[in-house]
Amino acid sequence: MVMTVFVVAAVLAIVSALVAVSHRDPVINVLSLVVTFFCVAVNFALLGANFLAAAQILVYAGALLVLFLFVIMLLGAPQAPESGLHRPVQKTAGLALAAIVIIGGVLLALTMKVLPPASPVTGDAREIGKAMLTTHAFSFELISVLLLAAMVGALMLVKRKH
Amino acid sequence: MAPTISHFVILAALLLGIGAAGVLLRRSGIAILLGIELMLNAGNLALVAFARQHGNLEGQVFVFFTMAVAAAEVAVGLALLVAIYRRQQSIDVDRLSVMRW
Structure with a gap:
């Protein structure tokens, strides 16, 4: 199931x-x-x-x-057609890199030693909130600074100059 | 039979590869940002799978931070696209060659 x-x-x-x-x-x-x-x-x-x-x-x-x-x-x-279609080198390199990522990940996962999960964790809001506001409190505050910086940056980027 | 961690990691690798192909092959700025979102989500999936495997919550907390960083990245990236579009009426990244020498 x-x-x-x-x-x-x-x-x-x-x-x-x-x-x-x-x-x-x-x-x-x-x-x-x-x-x-x-x-x-x-x-x-x-x-x-x-x-x-x-x-x-x-x-x-x-x-x-x-x-x-x-x-x-x-x-x-x-709706304009994209300009990158007549670029065989870039197209080959992009597809080759994507294939390397996929094949590497699949091989890694297949050769991985699978153990039964250590102990089933339930990621409910209480547990995650507790971890985020105690152990990771500093990172949590940093995220709020990052979001503020992103907000101000986005506003500055799209502001029209008078 | 229940899916093991390998199944989830293989799915994450496939999604990451598809996202990388999108970033590398597309020329539209919006498609590139969408590919980056897909790659971040694949990373999140792998983090949650490993958190489950190791039986602790750190991975899930990290995924939460990744989501916040992705939100900030998309806001700034889309603002950049709007600014670029105002400047040259196009979001084709091949035309962004003004800073190339």
Whole structure:
């Protein structure tokens, strides 16, 4: 049963990821990436990370991809053909690098010694919040500084000069 | 049979490779940012799988921080794209050669 859910989510994630990076229309790219992120959220839930599965849907599918769609609408969905098609060297190098990453990862995973999980952890909000606000409190504060810097930076970048 | 950590790591490797291919092969700025998001998500999946394998929560906390960094990165990246589009009416990264010598 769990295996079936995993296989369905994995196949759907890979197919929609391929559509997301290969289709011409940026709106379809973003919408199929939403499907990929939902499938990754299903995988988080299968791994017992319930809070992260919810955060994945809220942050990625909810906030980030809406931001992408907003910018695509703002720029008016550019339809011009991409200029990179007649560049065989770059295309070969890109595909070769991607293949190396995939083959290396698969070989690593296949030769990995699989032990039964040490102790089942449940990533509910209480446990994660406790870890984040005690052990990792400094990183947590740094993240808030980073978000503030990103917000100010984004505003400065798009500000019109009068 | 339940999926083991290998299954999740293989899925993460496939997603990372697809995202890398998108970043390296596409010329549209938005498609490149989407590929980076896909790669970050693949890394998150591997982190959660290893956290489960080792039976502690650190990996999941790290994924939470990665999500925040990804949000900041997308905000700045999209602002850059808007600024570039205003300047040259295009987000094709091949046309961004003004700083090349």
